[in-house]
Amino acid sequence: MIDLPTAATFSAVIADPRFIAGLAIAALAGIVRGFTGFGSALIYIPLMSAVYGPLIAAPTFVIADVVTGLAFLSTTWRKAHWDEVLPMAAAAIIAAQFGTLVLQWAHPTTLRWALSVLVLSAVALLASGWRYHGKPKLIVTIAVGLLAGILGGAVQISGPPIIVYWFGSGHGADILRANFFAYFSVFSMGSVVTYALHGLLTATVLALSLFITPTTLAMMAVGTKLFHLAKEGNYRPVGYIVAILSAIASMPLFDGLLR
Numbered sequence: 001m002i003d004l005p006t007a008a009t010f011s012a013v014i015a016d017p018r019f020i021a022g023l024a025i026a027a028l029a030g031i032v033r034g035f036t037g038f039g040s041a042l043i044y045i046p047l048m049s050a051v052y053g054p055l056i057a058a059p060t061f062v063i064a065d066v067v068t069g070l071a072f073l074s075t076t077w078r079k080a081h082w083d084e085v086l087p088m089a090a091a092a093i094i095a096a097q098f099g100t101l102v103l104q105w106a107h108p109t110t111l112r113w114a115l116s117v118l119v120l121s122a123v124a125l126l127a128s129g130w131r132y133h134g135k136p137k138l139i140v141t142i143a144v145g146l147l148a149g150i151l152g153g154a155v156q157i158s159g160p161p162i163i164v165y166w167f168g169s170g171h172g173a174d175i176l177r178a179n180f181f182a183y184f185s186v187f188s189m190g191s192v193v194t195y196a197l198h199g200l201l202t203a204t205v206l207a208l209s210l211f212i213t214p215t216t217l218a219m220m221a222v223g224t225k226l227f228h229l230a231k232e233g234n235y236r237p238v239g240y241i242v243a244i245l246s247a248i249a250s251m252p253l254f255d256g257l258l259r
Helices: 006-016 019-036 039-054 054-074 081-105 108-127 136-156 157-165 171-199 203-229 232-249 253-258
Strands: none
Touching: 006 019, 006 203, 019 039, 019 054, 019 232, 039 054, 039 108, 039 136, 039 232, 054 081, 054 108, 054 136, 054 171, 054 203, 054 232, 081 136, 081 171, 108 136, 108 157, 108 232, 108 253, 136 157, 136 171, 157 171
C-alpha cells in the first residue's frame, strides 16, 4: 500500500532539523554513483539510517535509485550486457521479498550496526583484489543475484556480491559502469513494488523522496563529469574511501554527531 503525502507532510519534512543532513547525504551519494556507477548505497544507507532510521533510509534510496538510474541508463544501456543483467536482477527481486522482512522486523540499532559491519566487510573484500575469475555463467549469475536480493531487500546494499562477480569478468570500466546502472535500475523498480506491498512507502517517505531524488540526480551529473576526467584506475578507490568513512561515521556509537 502507498500512503500519499499531504501539504502538512511536506511542511513537517522540511521543518525537520534532519532535513538538510538528508540532502547532504543524498548529494554525496549521488556524486559517487555518477562517478563509479556503484557505491551510492554503501554511502547513503548507513548515513541516512543514522539520521532517519533504516525504515526511512531504504525506501527513500530505492525511489531515488529508480529515477536516477533510468535517467542515466538512457546513455549507457547499449553498453550493458543484458544477458547477464536480467537473470541477476530477476533472481534478486525474488530474493528481496525475504530481505524486506528483515528490514521490517529487525531492531533499528541492531540493523545499523549490521549495516556498518556489512559495508566495511564489503569494502575490505572489494579492495583486497579477490575476484570471481572467468566469464559469467548463468547459474553463478543467478546465485549472485539471490544473495544480492536478500541484502538489497533488507538494507538496499545488494552491490558487493555483484561487484566482486563482475569485476572479475574482464569487462572494461565503461561496460562495468553500464552493467551496474542497468542492474540497479531494474532491481530498484522491483524493490519499489516490494516495499509498496509491505507498506513501507509511507507519506513521509514519499515526501522526503521528492527532495532527495532531484538532489541525487543533480549530483550524479557532477559525478559523471568527474568520471570522464579521471583515469580508469582511479574511480574504484574513490568509492571505497568514501564508503569506509560513511560506515564508520554512521555507527550508533557516533549518534551524537549526526543527530
